[in-house]
Amino acid sequence: MIDATHDPARRSLVASANGHPDFAIQNLPLGVFSPEGGAPRGGVAIGDRILDLPAALGLGLLDGPARAAAEAAAGEALNPYFALPAATRGALRARLSDLLREDGPERARIEAAGEGLLHRAGACRMHLPARIGDYTDFYAGLHHAVAVGRLFRPDAPLLPNYKHVPIGYHGRASSVVVSGEPVYRPHGQRRPGDQPAPDFGPCRNLDYELELGIWIGPGNARGEPVAIAEAGSRIAGFCLLNDWSARDIQAWEYQPLGPFLAKSFCTTVSPWVVTAEALAPFRIPQAPRPEGDPRPLPYLADEADAAAGALDIDLDVLLLTPGMREPERLARSNARHLYWTAAQLVAHHASNGCPLNPGDLLGTGTISGPDQDGCGSLLELNRGGREPVRLASGETRRFLEDGDTVILRATCRRDGFAPIGFGEARGVVTAGRAIG
Template identity: 50%
Template sequence: MSALSDLQATLDPSRRSWVESANHSTNDFSIQNLPFGIFSDARNSARRAGVAIGDEIVDLDALQAAGLLSVAQERVFAHDTLNDFIALGRDAWRSVRIQLSDLLARDTATLRDDAALRSAVLVRQADAQLHLPLQIPGYSDFYSSKEHATNVGSMFRDPKNALLPNWLEMPIAYNGRASSVVVSGTPVRRPNGQLKLPDQERPVFGACRKLDIELETGFVIGSGNALGEPIACEDAEAHIFGMVLLNDWSARDIQQWEYVPLGPFNAKTFATTISPWIVTLDALEPFRVAQPVQDPQPLAYLRHEGRHAFDISLEVKLRPQSASEASTITRTNFRHMYWTMAQQLAHHTVSGCNTRVGDLVGSGTISGPTADSFGSLLELTWNGKNPLALKEGGTRSFIEDGDELTLAGWCQGDGYRVGFGPCVGEIQPALK
């Protein structure tokens, strides 16, 4: 078989694994998925690379040491980030996926029938700790949902001219702080900053009063570009290793005061949470769909043929500290995004800006066309005017201390799921 046909076999919807939990249609980590992450466990405290399959993690370093995984670089999976593996390039990523898919397939006896080998290379997810999967050299965040931009423009400017003239011409973005990107499960402290209250002439200093989420995805740069050499739009997806869920926590009151004229700063820098598993673009390929029609037609450097959106269902749950059950506060879909990942990367580099392996690029808040599909509390409550009712009583206009927010995302196939796992953060009180 050719490499392309081998890759296609990994996406076969009928393929099943001898890891039975992977065969449940609602388990995020089917054999068609095989996302990469970094983990440790009680048996081995060293951080190392793994792949999720059902309720298990495949220890890639142990698998390579056992001679069952052929990779160009020795012990590349023993590192505490995925950067060195990613830097091997797309052929290496695909080769590892193909080898793993074959080893984990139901009819392959190599691991299935060797209890000692299975014990050496499989770790239960429940027994593992997941870590930030990357060293992130740089982080940029886009603003690419037309629905979100229209809502915000209507709220704070003129509803008849909600989108600024440049919005339909290019993907708008700002450069964020890579240093404060954290992995799911890391507590997030409410930020302090300057607040401009409507009844006071000068700002006051204090804890954010309008803390919010931004339901986003992010993509990871797998192959960078040299300074001064842009990435063409039609080539951009080949530079992307995979995707994560991303919550760009936002202090709306700090943001409203500081963002003119240069955009958000302290309102965004305090934390950005990502999911621990990186889902490859290859795993997402069966869920490729057409992006929204763009009018006016973008300039030539932002044009690409074909379908460049993905059918990824997204939702957010909020659980107050005192509640036993979370409330689902929004459901939407990545396919609504106006500007594609390829267009974002092409625009990011058109000036000659270089990107590096492990760079993280956020999609921007993902909002759908209906009031229950908005991607932030700012929109869902219309800046606090329409509080959300929670399942066990009480309401929320914005996030309160002790609240736990969980982002989820998945593509649903025929009897299998390609998901990201949870992206969780709990809010701690501001420093006094």
């Protein structure tokens, strides 16, 4: 629902939030941070500051449902907050928006509290926002699926099931890291096409994947599916997600069961959870299915979700090599290119009675656009490694080299509303440790 918290005229008492590219007062994403010398705790991004939720509680700035939500979000992980009903989470958002507005009722008390309440973000460390019990990666980006399929099956890039069922696989939750953590180049078995037998060594074809992460809110009991009409209410928020891929290891190991070591070594997420409520102005109709495509089966079909279940989010991939001063943008895509909505992914995941829990993480799959400048992976951009990417610095890249930094960014824009962003999901490729 769009309400007063989305008012583009609302300004914040935190001056840096006014016109901030990511964290205006209309956003108010949640995360887990630690100030210098302090323990991890829940906080809210506002401009270049972080509102300390335990400190706000200590000052008595929150009461009723907003206080209950802040208490659930104040600890070392947001799982208790994710588990709350949407109305309770929304009460915290509404109260924080009032507190932080330029003409808010508690402005004097907030300013008097100083950096004990509003920490400088640059002096804080960010942590994973939740304890991730399970991580599932989907393959819902149609243009990515077609582009990659054409590399291996030019005449039939999509397998027969793709437009009937959301394709996914179980990832490895233990290797999900927050933005800024190093990405260690994995070792594994590889067998180049001209080599008769596999060998073991460092990945030669390391790649990124541009995705959105979906944070699960209230879960479901084992054996109880989630109806598509209710699935959206089970989503607490979104983040950026880079599901790093070892393409050469993957090519050898993925048949017949799918990705394993080629994916389980690292997944990077942005630290701030942009709430489902903050994204309300940027919901759009699901893209019409091309003529001849099958209609979703009834358990995946909902008129309200089709009318407003997709998201209009610009997504950027940037690369910074050791030879560059500034990062270069490699691609711009948009979340509208997903073939399935987030609610459809949740409903399908739980359709067999699989229990989803607060803090579980879903990846959308690589989100590529229809054109070459929208490729969400190097595999597409360089056409399977056959056409190295030429950079403005004069360098070329088939795949990522040690020292390369990949940065994902996302921004929501709509006429009549303030733009909001996701911050960054950033990772630096680092040499991995060999066995022995």
